[in-house]
Amino acid sequence: MKLIRFGEAGHEDPGVLLADGRRLDASGEFHDYDEGFFASGGLEALKEWVDGGCPGGLEVDPMARLGPPVDRPSKLVCVGKNYRAHALEMGGELPTEPTLFMKATSAWSGPNDDVVIPRGARKLDYEVELAVVIGRTASYVDERESLDCVAGFATFCDFSERAFQQEMGGQWMKGKSADTFAPMGPWLTTADEVPDPQKLRLSCKVNGELRQNSWTGDMLFSVRYLISYISRFMTLVPGDVVATGTPGGVAMGMTPPRFLQAGDCVECGVEGLGSLKQRVVASGG
Ligand code: ZN
Numbered sequence: 001m002k003l004i005r006f007g008e009a010g011h012e013d014p015g016v017l018l019a020d021g022r023r024l025d026a027s028g029e030f031h032d033y034d035e036g037f038f039a040s041g042g043l044e045a046l047k048e049w050v051d052g053g054c055p056g057g058l059e060v061d062p063m064a065r066l067g068p069p070v071d072r073p074s075k076l077v078c079v080g081k082n083y084r085a086h087a088l089e090m091g092g093e094l095p096t097e098p099t100l101f102m103k104a105t106s107a108w109s110g111p112n113d114d115v116v117i118p119r120g121a122r123k124l125d126y127e128v129e130l131a132v133v134i135g136r137t138a139s140y141v142d143e144r145e146s147l148d149c150v151a152g153f154a155t156f157c158d159f160s161e162r163a164f165q166q167e168m169g170g171q172w173m174k175g176k177s178a179d180t181f182a183p184m185g186p187w188l189t190t191a192d193e194v195p196d197p198q199k200l201r202l203s204c205k206v207n208g209e210l211r212q213n214s215w216t217g218d219m220l221f222s223v224r225y226l227i228s229y230i231s232r233f234m235t236l237v238p239g240d241v242v243a244t245g246t247p248g249g250v251a252m253g254m255t256p257p258r259f260l261q262a263g264d265c266v267e268c269g270v271e272g273l274g275s276l277k278q279r280v281v282a283s284g285g
Helices: 035-039 042-051 084-089 162-166 223-230
Strands: 002-006 013-017 023-025 076-080 099-102 115-117 128-134 150-157 182-190 201-206 209-215 241-243 265-270 274-282
Touching: 002 023, 035 042, 128 201, 128 223, 128 265, 150 265, 150 274, 182 274, 223 241
Parallel strands: 076 241, 115 274
Antiparallel strands: 002 013, 002 182, 013 023, 076 099, 128 150, 128 241, 150 182, 201 209, 201 265, 265 274
């Protein structure tokens, strides 16, 4: 199944994207795709509704904005330097343990929403990533069972301001958390439709130029390992999102660096999971 959310930012309604391309409103049956939905068997109920022909489900207005396909999560856990080429282009050594950091959930954004350059920013960068949405509470979960805790997968862009991230002390979160820095979508593909999350191509284009082009098989730490690993340090609750790292080709890694400017267009895609498209715009301030 493919889950979508549509409508005004912060007031989205749940829906589904059907195999025939139709987008149907599921808000008559379901409140939202949030922690409670996943925790209370919502996915199974949604599947029943879809298998039954989506009774009462009206078509979504084709002009409606798409929001991120799940409600703003309780946590947005990111994995740094999880692809060899990216770890090397960032000038570091290869990590021997997954590098984890948090991104503020207020950065949550829709698949086609603009990305806004924060005030004082000089080094805006892009990072295409495979995002994992948690469907079942994961605490000290064994690697052999960790994928059972996954509701589905989506395309994610971990927008980053490298000066805030690297030149201003402290943790990376300063450079990762501005509003609009966490677009996800365009839909959530349920895990049953992704037989192997380590076999997906992912790419990022800036103004049509291919900048990142890799596949998830190049991850240093697999999705299976990461979910188990993270669950040793915190409980992942339904609806939480794990961004699994970006491959090489970010602006910071180029000589000279080619950071994003107002007017640029960033397109991120993961094979079979759909694409995001962000226009880069200056902040009003
Ligand atoms: Zn990242």
